[in-house]
Amino acid sequence: MNWLEKRLAQQIRYGTLELQFDDGGHRILGTGEPPRGVMRIHRRRMLLRTMLDPEFMLGQTYMDGDWSAGEGGLLAVLEVLLTNFPPSSRSGLKKSLLWLWRPFQQWNRSSAAHRNIASHYDLDDWLFHGFLDADMHYSCAYFREPGMDLEAAQRAKAEHLRRKLLLRPGDRVLDIGCGWGSMAIYLAQHDRVHVVGLTLSQEQQRLAQERVRQAGVEDRVEIRLQDYREIQGPFDRVVSVGMFEHVGVPFYDTYFDTIRRLLTDDGVALVHTIGRFYPPGITNSWLRRYIFPGGYIPSTSEVTASLERTGIRTTDIEVLRLHYAYTLAEWQARFQGFRDQVAAAKSESFCRMWEFYLATSEAAFYWRGMMVLQLQLARQQDAVPLTRDYLYSGSSGEESPRQEQPQRRAS
Numbered sequence: 001m002n003w004l005e006k007r008l009a010q011q012i013r014y015g016t017l018e019l020q021f022d023d024g025g026h027r028i029l030g031t032g033e034p035p036r037g038v039m040r041i042h043r044r045r046m047l048l049r050t051m052l053d054p055e056f057m058l059g060q061t062y063m064d065g066d067w068s069a070g071e072g073g074l075l076a077v078l079e080v081l082l083t084n085f086p087p088s089s090r091s092g093l094k095k096s097l098l099w100l101w102r103p104f105q106q107w108n109r110s111s112a113a114h115r116n117i118a119s120h121y122d123l124d125d126w127l128f129h130g131f132l133d134a135d136m137h138y139s140c141a142y143f144r145e146p147g148m149d150l151e152a153a154q155r156a157k158a159e160h161l162r163r164k165l166l167l168r169p170g171d172r173v174l175d176i177g178c179g180w181g182s183m184a185i186y187l188a189q190h191d192r193v194h195v196v197g198l199t200l201s202q203e204q205q206r207l208a209q210e211r212v213r214q215a216g217v218e219d220r221v222e223i224r225l226q227d228y229r230e231i232q233g234p235f236d237r238v239v240s241v242g243m244f245e246h247v248g249v250p251f252y253d254t255y256f257d258t259i260r261r262l263l264t265d266d267g268v269a270l271v272h273t274i275g276r277f278y279p280p281g282i283t284n285s286w287l288r289r290y291i292f293p294g295g296y297i298p299s300t301s302e303v304t305a306s307l308e309r310t311g312i313r314t315t316d317i318e319v320l321r322l323h324y325a326y327t328l329a330e331w332q333a334r335f336q337g338f339r340d341q342v343a344a345a346k347s348e349s350f351c352r353m354w355e356f357y358l359a360t361s362e363a364a365f366y367w368r369g370m371m372v373l374q375l376q377l378a379r380q381q382d383a384v385p386l387t388r389d390y391l392y393s394g395s396s397g398e399e400s401p402r403q404e405q406p407q408r409r410a411s
Contacts, residue, residue: 004047004048004051005019005027005029005047007051008029008047009029009030011084011085012029012030012031012080012084013030013031013084014030014031014080014083014084015030015031015033015034015035015036015037015079015080015083015084016028016029016030016031016032016033016034016035016036016037016080017029017030017036017037017039017077017080017081018036018037018038018039018070019039019041020038020039020040020041020070021041021044022040022041022042025041030080030084035072035076035079035080036071036072036076036080037069037072037076037077037078037079037080037081038069038070038071038072038076038077039067039068039069039070039077040067040068040069040070041066041067042065042066042067042068043065043066043067045066046061046064046066046067049061049066053285054085055284055285055286056284056285056286056289057286058081058286059286059287059290059353059356059360060286062352062356063290063349063352063353063356064349065348065349065352073359074355074356074359075359075362075363078359078360078363078367079363079366079367082363082364082367082368083367087281087368124345125203125207127342128180130334130335130337130338130341130342131331131332131334131335131338132331132334133150133151133154134151135151135154135155135158135182135185135186136179136180136182136211137154137157137158137179137182137183137241138179138180138182138242139157139179139241139242139272139327140157140242140272140274140320140323140324140327140372141153141154141156141157141323141324141326141327141330142154142156142157142160142320142323143156143323143326144156144160149330150327150330150331150334153323153326153327153330154182155186158182158183158186160374160391161183161239161241161270161272161374162186162187162190162191163390163391164268164270164316164374164376164391165187165237165239165268165270166237166268166384166385166390167187167191167193167237168193168236169191169192169193170192170193170194171191171193171194171236171237172193172194172196172234172235172236172237173187173193173194173195173196173235173236173237173238173239174195174196174198174231174233174235174237174238174239174262175187175195175196175197175198175238175239175240175241176198176228176238176239176240176243176259177198177199177228177240177241177242177243177244177246178197178198178199178204178208178223179199179204179208179241179242180204180207180208180211181197181207181208181209181211181212181221181223183197183239183241184197184208184212184221184223185211185212185215185217185221187239188215188217188220188221189215189217192220193220193237194220194221194222195220195221195222196222196224196231196235197221197222197223197224198224198226198227198228198231199223199224199225200225200226200227201225202225205223205224205225208223209223228255228258229254229258231262232262233261233262233263233264234262234263234264234267235262235263235264235267236263236264236266236267236268237267237268237269237270238259238262238263238267238268238269238270239269239270239271239272240259240269240270240271240272240273241272242272242273242274243273244271244272244273244298245273245274245292245295245296245297245298246292246294246295248294248296249280249296249298249302252298252302252303252306253306253309253310255306256306256307256310256312256377257310257312259271259312259377260310260311260312260377260379263312263378263379264379265379265380266378266379266380266383267378267379267383268315268376268377268378268383268384269312269375269376269377269378270374270375270376270377271373271374271375271377272372272373272374272375273298273303273372273373273375274297274324274370274371274372274373275297275298275299275300275303275319275370275371275372275373276297276298276299276300276368276369276370276371277300277369277370277371278299278369279299279301280298280299280301280302281297281299283295283296283297284360287357287360290353290357291353291357297370300373303373303375307375307377312377312378312379313377313378313379313380313381313383314375314376314377315376315377315378315381315383315384316374316375316376316384316388317373317374317375317376318373318374318376319371319372319373319374320371320372320373320374321365321371321372322365322366323372324361324362324365324370324371324372325362325365325366328358328359328361328362328365329362331358332355332358332359332362335354335355335358336355339351339355342354
């Protein structure tokens, strides 16, 4: 164990990691300066297990109760670890083997996609109700102004996307990966449009349909249990929020070509997805096993390369940097507020898994180069206004400005 502690001490060059052992042992590694993370080691075996496979075992040993976070919480520990152990520190052979296996990890054909989505989204409704906002948006909020609470920030996100869609009365809208119907309901309540929402989760479909009834928009919103590759168009608008992370690189061309095919000639699409500032990577093995099997966060280059191949026009790209970190912090705080209830209904191990998932996700937006991409797409480059003024004019944020579309040139 002394050898392992020496290895840790050699690696930590930024901040301080304090190890507190249940048997009374105590180690301070690093500079002694902030940031400072405190790990309470309940079983010394976790050091060896984690050193052998840090990408997976840090989360696994936390789930197993081998360690806990002390003063400063999980986020402080993760800041020290993620900044001192970057992804590039993986050995060349292991990285090569992971890259060879990478396409199979993301092979999200229709049957696999159904299984992968069900493993996460078919969990009990009350769990998601407990930490999401009242409208159940399970994606990055938009903190447009300082001091916004989660509900206001999620409404601001929905409004921001609505403006980018440039909806017109009577438009037929497709919502790919509609979740519990949050975006579909919002659009139907604010515009005279008809929305078809797609999900692969039976539990999401059931609850989304109930929420549509409660919102009184049954005549304008339909929730289907259907794969995006199976639907027929045309649609005037397509929106997809937080679903692209489940597509997988082998199916990017299929995804964007499907959107292009489904859109009317003057149609507009909006894809909201987590992305990475860095080159293409590999999904964390713990996250892939326990949280999002088949999931992958794309680099911007992977997305734009697919857009170029499929021929759909990119009319706007916006990057949201820390908005998801703020969102995840709100989710974590709400989860901790009913953690005892979750532990009683599920288990302590499940609670540790969930809080580790939320904490590592938040940390990734601070120290692992994650961000959110909003891609506005169209078949014609003049399908949307030529400036961004339409997004920010007006003060209430409740009514989208109606702008005349530019005159098309004769082809």
